[in-house]
Amino acid sequence: MILDRLTSLAAGPGRSPSANGLSRRRVLQAGVAASGGLLLSLSLPFANGDTEAADAEGFSPNAFIRIEGDGRVILTMPYVEMGQGTYTSIPMLIAEELEVDLTQVRLEHAPPNEKLYGNPLLGGVQGTGGSTAIRAVWKPMRQAGAIARTMLVAAAAKRWNVDPASCHAQNGEVLHAPTGRSAKYGDLAADAARMTVPETVALKQPKDFRLIGTPAKRLDTPAKVNGTTVFGIDVRPPGVTIATLAQSPVFGGRVKSVDDAAAKAVKGVRQIVRLDDAVAVVADHMGAARKGLAALAIEWNDGPHATLGTDNILRELEKATLNSGAVAQNTGDIDKAMASAVTKVEANYQVPFLAHAAMEPMNCTVHVRKDGCEVWVGNQVIARAQAAAAKTAGLPLDKVVVHNHLIGGGFGRRLEIDGVIRAVQIGQHVDSPVKVVWTREEDIQHDMYRPYFFDRISAGLDEKGMPVAWNHRFAGSSILARWLPPAFNNGLDPDTTDGAINLTYALPNMHVEYLRVEPPGIPTAFWRSVGPSHNVFVVESFMDELAAAAKQDPVKYRQALLDKMPRAKAVLELAAEKAGWGEKLPQGVGRGVSIQFVFGTYLAQIAEVEVSKDGAVRVRRVVCAVDCGIVVNPDTVRAQIQGAIIFGITAALYGEITLKDGRVEQTNFDTYQMLRMNEAPVIEVHIVQSGEPPGGMGEPGTSAIVPAVTNAIFAATGKRLRKLPIDSAELKSA
Amino acid sequence: MAFTIKVNGVDRIVDVDGDTPLLWVLRDVLGMTGTKFGCGMALCGACTVQIDGVATRSCITTIDGIGTSEITTIEAIGATTAGAKIQKAWLDQEVVQCGYCQSGQIMSASALLASNPHPNDADIDDAMSGNICRCGTYLRIREAIKQAAQT
Numbered sequence: 001m002i003l004d005r006l007t008s009l010a011a012g013p014g015r016s017p018s019a020n021g022l023s024r025r026r027v028l029q030a031g032v033a034a035s036g037g038l039l040l041s042l043s044l045p046f047a048n049g050d051t052e053a054a055d056a057e058g059f060s061p062n063a064f065i066r067i068e069g070d071g072r073v074i075l076t077m078p079y080v081e082m083g084q085g086t087y088t089s090i091p092m093l094i095a096e097e098l099e100v101d102l103t104q105v106r107l108e109h110a111p112p113n114e115k116l117y118g119n120p121l122l123g124g125v126q127g128t129g130g131s132t133a134i135r136a137v138w139k140p141m142r143q144a145g146a147i148a149r150t151m152l153v154a155a156a157a158k159r160w161n162v163d164p165a166s167c168h169a170q171n172g173e174v175l176h177a178p179t180g181r182s183a184k185y186g187d188l189a190a191d192a193a194r195m196t197v198p199e200t201v202a203l204k205q206p207k208d209f210r211l212i213g214t215p216a217k218r219l220d221t222p223a224k225v226n227g228t229t230v231f232g233i234d235v236r237p238p239g240v241t242i243a244t245l246a247q248s249p250v251f252g253g254r255v256k257s258v259d260d261a262a263a264k265a266v267k268g269v270r271q272i273v274r275l276d277d278a279v280a281v282v283a284d285h286m287g288a289a290r291k292g293l294a295a296l297a298i299e300w301n302d303g304p305h306a307t308l309g310t311d312n313i314l315r316e317l318e319k320a321t322l323n324s325g326a327v328a329q330n331t332g333d334i335d336k337a338m339a340s341a342v343t344k345v346e347a348n349y350q351v352p353f354l355a356h357a358a359m360e361p362m363n364c365t366v367h368v369r370k371d372g373c374e375v376w377v378g379n380q381v382i383a384r385a386q387a388a389a390a391k392t393a394g395l396p397l398d399k400v401v402v403h404n405h406l407i408g409g410g411f412g413r414r415l416e417i418d419g420v421i422r423a424v425q426i427g428q429h430v431d432s433p434v435k436v437v438w439t440r441e442e443d444i445q446h447d448m449y450r451p452y453f454f455d456r457i458s459a460g461l462d463e464k465g466m467p468v469a470w471n472h473r474f475a476g477s478s479i480l481a482r483w484l485p486p487a488f489n490n491g492l493d494p495d496t497t498d499g500a501i502n503l504t505y506a507l508p509n510m511h512v513e514y515l516r517v518e519p520p521g522i523p524t525a526f527w528r529s530v531g532p533s534h535n536v537f538v539v540e541s542f543m544d545e546l547a548a549a550a551k552q553d554p555v556k557y558r559q560a561l562l563d564k565m566p567r568a569k570a571v572l573e574l575a576a577e578k579a580g581w582g583e584k585l586p587q588g589v590g591r592g593v594s595i596q597f598v599f600g601t602y603l604a605q606i607a608e609v610e611v612s613k614d615g616a617v618r619v620r621r622v623v624c625a626v627d628c629g630i631v632v633n634p635d636t637v638r639a640q641i642q643g644a645i646i647f648g649i650t651a652a653l654y655g656e657i658t659l660k661d662g663r664v665e666q667t668n669f670d671t672y673q674m675l676r677m678n679e680a681p682v683i684e685v686h687i688v689q690s691g692e693p694p695g696g697m698g699e700p701g702t703s704a705i706v707p708a709v710t711n712a713i714f715a716a717t718g719k720r721l722r723k724l725p726i727d728s729a730e731l732k733s734a
Numbered sequence: 735m736a737f738t739i740k741v742n743g744v745d746r747i748v749d750v751d752g753d754t755p756l757l758w759v760l761r762d763v764l765g766m767t768g769t770k771f772g773c774g775m776a777l778c779g780a781c782t783v784q785i786d787g788v789a790t791r792s793c794i795t796t797i798d799g800i801g802t803s804e805i806t807t808i809e810a811i812g813a814t815t816a817g818a819k820i821q822k823a824w825l826d827q828e829v830v831q832c833g834y835c836q837s838g839q840i841m842s843a844s845a846l847l848a849s850n851p852h853p854n855d856a857d858i859d860d861a862m863s864g865n866i867c868r869c870g871t872y873l874r875i876r877e878a879i880k881q882a883a884q885t
Binding site: 082083084085215217218220221222224225226227228229230231233234236242266267268284285286287288290291357358359360361406407408409410411437439440635639642643644645646647668669670674675676677678679680682683 | 750751753754755757758759761762763765766767768769770771772773774775777778780807808809812821824825828829830831832833834835836837840858859860862863864865866867868869870871872873874875876
């Protein structure tokens with residue numbers, strides 16, 4: 001699992017990622033908040049590699065809970081909200097054990113400080129991603145809530161001179177039933193801060209949860225329906241100007257010349273900033289900046305990638321897979337098993353570059369002065385943003401203040417800091433604060449893309465048609481090799497192979513190889529469902545091919561391989577039952593299935609897809625069964641799966657970034673299309689009750705839907721699609 | 735040159751070129767950032783406002799073409815009957831994820847409901863398919879519009 005490996009990176013060798021073995025003293029301290037209330041400082045497990053080595057003085061908290069005199073509970077948290085519901089589900093964990101109403105909990109963005117706020121599941125990077133938030137804080141946040149409650153009860157008992165055991169906490173108060181006394185948390189907070197931190201606290205049993213497992217209302221919704229939410233793009237520091245930019249259309253190109261006379265003449269344009277590889281127009285408003293940008297005459301030196309096309313990249317990847325790569329998994333004896341197989345099945349697959357296209361275009365506001373720099377941005381890696389701004393501006397880290405904001409869609413794009421660097425480069429030439437806003441065209445053409453992958457895969461089947469050998473080799477970019485270099489070892493990283501190795505299926509002889517091939521000049525980055533976005537498509541499509549070769553039903557074929565994986569088998573069977581698998585469908589309509597275990601979550605999907613005579617594909621209905629362990633907020637789980645499915649269908653039907661003459665060919669939502677309301681299928685989500693620890697929910701729905709759709713197309717038409725996106729021309733009836 | 739436009743019932747004077755899109759006048763000149771930029775080409779609907787009650791993409795609506803028409807934005811749509819119903823339904827159905835496109839979605843949905851109190855699925859598709867939601871909240875938007883229509 002990717003997460004275990006990243007956790008061990010953060011923890012250092014030989015340390016268990018479990019929080020159970022940690023002494024209370026080292027993971028939590030209590031004290032008096034600056035405001036006089038109770039302050040709990042938490043050290044989420046393995047936020048940095050020195051946690052265990054540190055003595056008591058070296059305690060490194062990375063999350064803070066304050067209980068104020070007015071009873072408010074304020075959580076300073078290292079995760080950002082970008083639609084996934086974290087700002088509701090994490091407060092639910094605290095509120096559950098603390099016995100307060102959810103609405104009493106308020107969140108503050110953590111300031112950039114990797115030492116304090118590093119994410120144990122992201123190799124210690126202060127980041128939000130990889131569907132990790134709930135998994136990282138599930139236990140420590142509840143423990144903190146329970147400890148705070150215990151200390152508040154102790155403070156009340158001391159004040160009343162009664163046994164703490166005769167008191168209980170409820171709805172933000174401590175009550176002493178025998179005498180009918182009560183005290184609000186706010187009144188007790190200062191006293192509680194002086195109580196001893198309990199050595200052990202008992203956490204609630206799931207059957208006693210009153211909040212966890214309920215569809216609690218999201219805390220961030222009201223401001224998002226009345227227009228008052230301030231996203232990064234909405235900040236307006238006094239005196240702010242607006243800039244937009246043109247970057248070299250070819251990656252790695254440079255500005256040769258700029259004629260800015262016409263641009264400068266545009267009303268509202270203040271300044272043209274010329275950088276090595278970009279030109280920005282600074283204006284009073286974006287209308288003038290865009291008009292100025294259109295009036296610029298820029299000549300570019302295209303540089304070494306001027307003739308690059310997608311075809312070149314595909315050829316390189318294809319060629320690379322003719323050689324052996326780093327072995328990601330080797331189980332049994334693949335050669336012997338393949339030699340003994342009755343039937344052999346082989347196929348090549350490929351997936352394209354994809355842009356993120358979050359609805360909030362890339363933007364970053366900066367005020368660069370000689371003695372300091374201020375940055376306003378919505379970003380998933382805020383400490384990196386601060387470091388990048390400091391380096392670019394040539395300032396010490398403590399002279400850079402970063403304000404993080406709600407994010408109008410992340411999907412991996414805001415795990416990068418290229419936009420911050422660019423904004424600071426521009427801001428260095430501007431006296432006022434300047435908000436740099438990418439046009440949609442710049443956002444799509446200068447994204448950092450989900451990598452292109454090329455796969456060769458083969459299997460040997462026995463006389464019953466069941467797989468006895470599974471051989472998979474693929475080539476493409478390693479994002480982690482750039483993003484977190486220590487995670488790339490011996491030619492492998494845990495993300496690129498996630499979903500291709502350690503499959504849920506019983507495959508006695510299995511061999512998987514990966515070849516790192518970086519596309520020249522093209523930046524690659526995480527994209528919703530990351531490694532599995534590629535691997536699950538290949539694995540689940542190919543499993544479908546094997547079922548077809550064996551002339552067996554795709555669900556029954558998979559079931560037979562899941563005897564040792566009861567949770568996987570259960571979601572498959574639940575999805576099949578709810579979807580009416582096997583029931584008759586009209587001509588041109590098919591059902592396709594997929595199953596996966598990634599991000600700690602078991603998930604099966606069945607898509608019902610209609611293919612018209614002209615090859616047009618319509619996804620009519622999707623049934624999803626999910627076992628993500630204990631569910632914190634079932635409505636958020638449903639919302640994330642619904643959204644992830646729409647995101648995946650968009651990629652399956654339309655998603656493709658192509659290059660010609662070194663330039664990205666897609667520009668805006670007309671050439672990089674999104675699924676729309678009239679194309680959205682009915683989606684049914686069935687959640688399996690479970691007592692297992694929570695799995696990730698932000699991403700799994702995306703990787704699972706793509707093969708479910710292409711498998712359904714196979715069922716409807718007999719045509720197997722091995723290349724994304726779906727090509728309607730291939731599906732036209734003869 | 736200076737233009738007088740009526741935004742949420744208030745006359746505002748702005749001094750910009752006549753071909754300046756309303757979106758930037760709202761966001762950058764008047765500081766009303768509830769209306770969002772998404773594409774600049776009327777492809778995504780994030781910038782939707784209402785002009786005389788009609789859902790309109792402010793990113794391609796130039797300031798010199800507005801005249802005395804009444805502009806309503808997300809900041810004031812809750813004061814209309816349809817807008818209030820839609821906002822309540824959005825909360826009840828827990829529509830929102832990242833929320834960035836939702837100003838535009840709510841402006842389109844409110845205009846639909848004001849002109850068609852009982853829209854069917856096809857009406858909803860027609861009115862809402864110009865608004866992209868990258869988080870994929872379409873199912874909940876549809877349910878929320880249906881809920882609002884019943885209240």
